[in-house]
Amino acid sequence: MVSIQTIEAALEQVPDPELPISIVELGMVKTVSLEGKSARVHLLPTYTGCPALPVIEKDVVTKISAIEGVDECIVEWAYEPAWTPDRITPVGRDTLRAHGVTSMPCASEAKVTLTTSAITCPYCGSSQTRLDSPFGPTRCRSIHFCEACRNQFEHMKART
Amino acid sequence: MTMQTMLTDPLAAMLLAAADDLLMLGHVQSDWTGLAPILEEDIAASAMAQDDLSHALVIYEFLGGEHDLDPDTIAFDRNLEDYRCCDLVTVPDDFDWSISLCKRWLVASYSKLGFDRFATIEGDIGQRCARLRDEAAIHVAHLNNWIIRLGTGSQESNDRLQQAINKLIPEAGMLFEPPDAGLEQDESFCCGRQEIFEEWVDQNIATLSQANLQGTFTLPDREAVGGRRGIHADHFVEQFEEMTEVRRTEPSAAW
Numbered sequence: 001m002v003s004i005q006t007i008e009a010a011l012e013q014v015p016d017p018e019l020p021i022s023i024v025e026l027g028m029v030k031t032v033s034l035e036g037k038s039a040r041v042h043l044l045p046t047y048t049g050c051p052a053l054p055v056i057e058k059d060v061v062t063k064i065s066a067i068e069g070v071d072e073c074i075v076e077w078a079y080e081p082a083w084t085p086d087r088i089t090p091v092g093r094d095t096l097r098a099h100g101v102t103s104m105p106c107a108s109e110a111k112v113t114l115t116t117s118a119i120t121c122p123y124c125g126s127s128q129t130r131l132d133s134p135f136g137p138t139r140c141r142s143i144h145f146c147e148a149c150r151n152q153f154e155h156m157k158a159r160t
Numbered sequence: 161m162t163m164q165t166m167l168t169d170p171l172a173a174m175l176l177a178a179a180d181d182l183l184m185l186g187h188v189q190s191d192w193t194g195l196a197p198i199l200e201e202d203i204a205a206s207a208m209a210q211d212d213l214s215h216a217l218v219i220y221e222f223l224g225g226e227h228d229l230d231p232d233t234i235a236f237d238r239n240l241e242d243y244r245c246c247d248l249v250t251v252p253d254d255f256d257w258s259i260s261l262c263k264r265w266l267v268a269s270y271s272k273l274g275f276d277r278f279a280t281i282e283g284d285i286g287q288r289c290a291r292l293r294d295e296a297a298i299h300v301a302h303l304n305n306w307i308i309r310l311g312t313g314s315q316e317s318n319d320r321l322q323q324a325i326n327k328l329i330p331e332a333g334m335l336f337e338p339p340d341a342g343l344e345q346d347e348s349f350c351c352g353r354q355e356i357f358e359e360w361v362d363q364n365i366a367t368l369s370q371a372n373l374q375g376t377f378t379l380p381d382r383e384a385v386g387g388r389r390g391i392h393a394d395h396f397v398e399q400f401e402e403m404t405e406v407r408r409t410e411p412s413a414a415w
Binding site: 045047048049051079080082132133134135136137139143157 | 201203207208210214217218284287288290291292294295298301302
């Protein structure tokens, strides 16, 4: 008899195709349920236009269906609660920072404008940073520039 | 039959108007991918076009669920007169960035105000639109910044943006055309028209004044007939045919 814990553990092995962390660390998993041999996973899209969403859905289905005792896996996308960077786990945050991608709770985000931001540089720790563009290499990341160490870095952007 | 049910449902008509604007805008704007004036804007404009298409999809998926239709069928297979987009979105920009920027700015700020209202609906569509509202807000903030940047940049950038505004404002009022005469009775949506228009104008004027630009907005009367009622301009038809060419050639094509 397969358990919810087994499925949750398997989800931790599903990477985000565009980030160095798993979808669990990213906070995309809303709920996992099991009815007999049928598993159902509710996922939260980071941003609705993210082209990685179908890839993630397929990876989850493949991973979970391969578990012994699971006959099928259904993935459903949910919009409530809305995903925010608050959902990223502490380990996920640390891993992202080591890759030059910052994330922080939404509450601080209001201070971010085109010329000033309260985001701390992941390389030198300076807060003399500015927003270069809210649209980065993926739908969930914005691009920032550190005036102190003159490095560009990325940030998991919050909704405004 | 299900298509007909959807097309006569007042809420669906409002949602289709919102989604069709974004579907066509996203399609038209993707022409700029690789060609925008600077790299960051190329990425940003392409990302926004991608968002616009996905926002339309989120709404078509909801409508598809309600009316037993495939979202692609809603997006690509309707008759021309059943598209509810305002034809401002397909006004050709002739690869003039000022026109592209100004058009996206006018549409995004309108779209965001629509999502604000849809987001108050209980249930699935409200949750979806709350998500879209937050993403649209990022577009509006970014586009406002660029209006201000170019308006306060050089004399040339100010002049060119002013010309774009002068050209597009007369078309922009059509955003507020009610998509269906029957909606006149639907107080909850359509008749917030005056209120949404005023909010939209206040925001636009605030941005324009920071940008040293001018614009006068007028609300067309309710009898105005255009894209929202399915009477489309030639430029819409051209864009629509381009967008649906593959679909029409090979309806079962998948990628």
